[in-house]
Amino acid sequence: MTEVTPWSEVFELARPATVETIYMVLVSTLIGVLGGLPLGVWLHLTSPAGLSPMPVLHRIISAVVDVVRSVPFVVLLVVVASLSRLLVGSAIGSTATIVPLAIAAIPFFARLAANALREVDSTAVEAAVTTGAGKPRIVWTVLLSEARSALVSAVGVTMLALIGYAAMAGAIGGGGLGSMAIQNGYYAYDDRVLYTAVVLLGVLAWGMQLLTDWVTKLVDRRRSLANV
Amino acid sequence: MITVENLSKSFTQNNTRVTALDDVSLEVPDGTVCGVVGTSGAGKSTLARCISLLEKPDSGAIRVDGTDLAALDGSRLRAARRQIGVVPQGDSLLRQRTAAGNVALPLESAKVPAAQRRSRVAELLDLVGLSDKASVYPDHLSGGQRQRVAVARALAAKPSVLLADEPTSALDPSTTDSVLTVLDRARSELGVTVLVVTHDMAVVRRIADDVAVLEEGSVVEHGKVLDLVSEPGSRIGSTLLPETDQAELVRSPGGEHDVTAEVVLVGFAAVGALLPEASNRFGVELSILGGGLTRLGDTPVAKFRIGLSGERSESALKWMIERDAHVRRAPVSVDGVAA
Ligand SMILES: Nc1ncnc2c1ncn2[C@@H]1O[C@H](COP(=O)(O)OP(=O)(O)O)[C@@H](O)[C@H]1O
Ligand SMILES: [Mg+2]
Numbered sequence: 001m002t003e004v005t006p007w008s009e010v011f012e013l014a015r016p017a018t019v020e021t022i023y024m025v026l027v028s029t030l031i032g033v034l035g036g037l038p039l040g041v042w043l044h045l046t047s048p049a050g051l052s053p054m055p056v057l058h059r060i061i062s063a064v065v066d067v068v069r070s071v072p073f074v075v076l077l078v079v080v081a082s083l084s085r086l087l088v089g090s091a092i093g094s095t096a097t098i099v100p101l102a103i104a105a106i107p108f109f110a111r112l113a114a115n116a117l118r119e120v121d122s123t124a125v126e127a128a129v130t131t132g133a134g135k136p137r138i139v140w141t142v143l144l145s146e147a148r149s150a151l152v153s154a155v156g157v158t159m160l161a162l163i164g165y166a167a168m169a170g171a172i173g174g175g176g177l178g179s180m181a182i183q184n185g186y187y188a189y190d191d192r193v194l195y196t197a198v199v200l201l202g203v204l205a206w207g208m209q210l211l212t213d214w215v216t217k218l219v220d221r222r223r224s225l226a227n228v
Numbered sequence: 229m230i231t232v233e234n235l236s237k238s239f240t241q242n243n244t245r246v247t248a249l250d251d252v253s254l255e256v257p258d259g260t261v262c263g264v265v266g267t268s269g270a271g272k273s274t275l276a277r278c279i280s281l282l283e284k285p286d287s288g289a290i291r292v293d294g295t296d297l298a299a300l301d302g303s304r305l306r307a308a309r310r311q312i313g314v315v316p317q318g319d320s321l322l323r324q325r326t327a328a329g330n331v332a333l334p335l336e337s338a339k340v341p342a343a344q345r346r347s348r349v350a351e352l353l354d355l356v357g358l359s360d361k362a363s364v365y366p367d368h369l370s371g372g373q374r375q376r377v378a379v380a381r382a383l384a385a386k387p388s389v390l391l392a393d394e395p396t397s398a399l400d401p402s403t404t405d406s407v408l409t410v411l412d413r414a415r416s417e418l419g420v421t422v423l424v425v426t427h428d429m430a431v432v433r434r435i436a437d438d439v440a441v442l443e444e445g446s447v448v449e450h451g452k453v454l455d456l457v458s459e460p461g462s463r464i465g466s467t468l469l470p471e472t473d474q475a476e477l478v479r480s481p482g483g484e485h486d487v488t489a490e491v492v493l494v495g496f497a498a499v500g501a502l503l504p505e506a507s508n509r510f511g512v513e514l515s516i517l518g519g520g521l522t523r524l525g526d527t528p529v530a531k532f533r534i535g536l537s538g539e540r541s542e543s544a545l546k547w548m549i550e551r552d553a554h555v556r557r558a559p560v561s562v563d564g565v566a567a
Contacts (some may be wrong), residue, residue, distance in 0.1 A: 045460070123316050124322055127320035128319075129309075131337045132308075132338065133334075133336075134306060137337060221323075222324060
């Protein structure tokens with residue numbers, strides 16, 4: 001057993017690791033939402049009950065989304081490592097880890113978004129159709145607007161999953177709190193470093209959960225009282 | 229004016245074919261309220277959805293002021309939709325928008341500038357009596373208020389036709405009344421032609437000028453409510469008018485009276501004065517054996533079983549018939565036996 005690392009050194013490790021994890025999660029969530037939201041909208045619109053049914057194409061894309069979504073992240077990580085090397089010149093480090101994280105995030109969020117849109121009352125959608133609204137307007141003012149709180153909580157769920165995935169990426173040198181826990185803690189037999197990283201991951205996850213819960217409530221106008 | 233011509237629509241579900249509408253033709257003149265009634269599954273919503281252009285009919289035409297809308301596509305279809313204001317069956321408001329925001333939706337689709345939009349929304353909320361609820365979200369409105377917002381939304385783009393599918397089905401009688409009042413105002417104040425689909429005869433009784441009865445996808449009765457009530461054998465008549473004891477009419481057609489008959493009287497003058505006047509003029513004793521008085525819209529309508537005693541009973545009846553009373557005599561053969 002090695003000597004106990006002083007708290008100041010633990011802190012020196014923890015600070016950049018936390019920043020890296022937040023960076024990886026936020027950037028990959030952003031890419032996940034930017035890519036997944038249009039994909040989710042498309043999946044919803046082209047579904048049999050949607051506004052522009054395309055049975056065959058819908059089934060194909062839907063299957064691709066679900067297959068990518070169900071590939072275990074560890075496998076995705078290894079497969080994508082070579083791709084990462086190509087794109088960002090390196091297969092390790094936090095920026096490189098964003099590639100597999102984003103690839104996981106897009107179909108993940110797309111499916112959650114499609115589910116959220118499916119919950120929008122179809123009578124309300126039809127009512128908008130009868131007003132002569134075009135599809136872009138219906139997507140924006142009815143589907144996305146009505147599903148707003150479900151969509152925000154889908155962002156939260158995606159973020160939480162990505163915190164877990166980012167930590168997993170730490171095992172193969174992905175950077176962040178995951179690397180700190182595994183490389184500097186577990187392999188170095190340094191319990192203080194390991195548990196600090198674990199606690200920080202927990203706190204981070206909890207904080208993001210609180211934040212999305214708060215935003216979910218904030219955007220939901222349904223229960224808000226009139227400002228008379 | 230809405231004209232539905234030979235409309236047919238069927239659905240295929242689990243390899244069985246359901247004919248929801250079978251060669252339906254219907255005409256709703258400008259500025260009238262037409263009720264479409266029928267039991268559940270009769271095809272009422274399918275008809276409403278076809279006229280709302282949400283469902284494409286298999287065959288037939290839907291004309292609003294002459295143009296066949298069923299044949300349109302794309303942007304012309306979207307423009308045509310603005311001629312038809314729709315209150316769909318069930319809750320159809322956006323829950324993330326205030327009452328005013330919901331009413332504004334069709335105006336946004338029609339790209340009406342914001343300032344005009346606001347004044348139009350205020351007008352419409354006033355029309356449905358909800359000016360004070362403009363900034364309230366639907367979850368905080370009652371069922372009747374939500375339905376009135378839906379009517380205001382349907383009227384926003386100044387359609388010539390208003391279509392409502394079961395606008396009162398989830399409401400209690402007093403709330404139903406507030407919604408019907410609003411539909412009636414749309415007709416009287418905006419001159420909109422209203423088609424209201426319902427299984428509730430109270431709706432027909434209150435606001436309909438015309439009525440069509442749908443049964444298994446076919447129109448089995450169609451006409452003016454006030455004409456249909458006096459037609460023998462009319463379902464509308466027998467549902468809307470007070471009961472008279474048919475069995476009693478057959479069992480003792482004469483009774484202690486010289487003549488008994490069933491009369492339907494339509495309008496203030498007939499209901500108020502015809503029977504006493506007949507009695508005075510012909511010197512017959514007239515007694516009311518059954519039936520009663522009701523109102524259809526603003527028109528009082530009565531259906532009575534009456535007994536007449538006196539020498540000139542027959543002349544009195546004939547006189548009433550000449551004055552547009554609808555008289556039905558007891559069947560002659562039974563009459564003969566009783567005599
Ligand atoms: N989208 C649909 N798919 C399959 N069958 C349908 C569909 N819509 C209506 N039907 C069938 O058409 C018939 C008429 O339905 P509907 O018009 O809803 O009746 P109503 O509104 O008078 O209760 C019913 O037998 C119903 O099951
Ligand atoms: Mg129905």
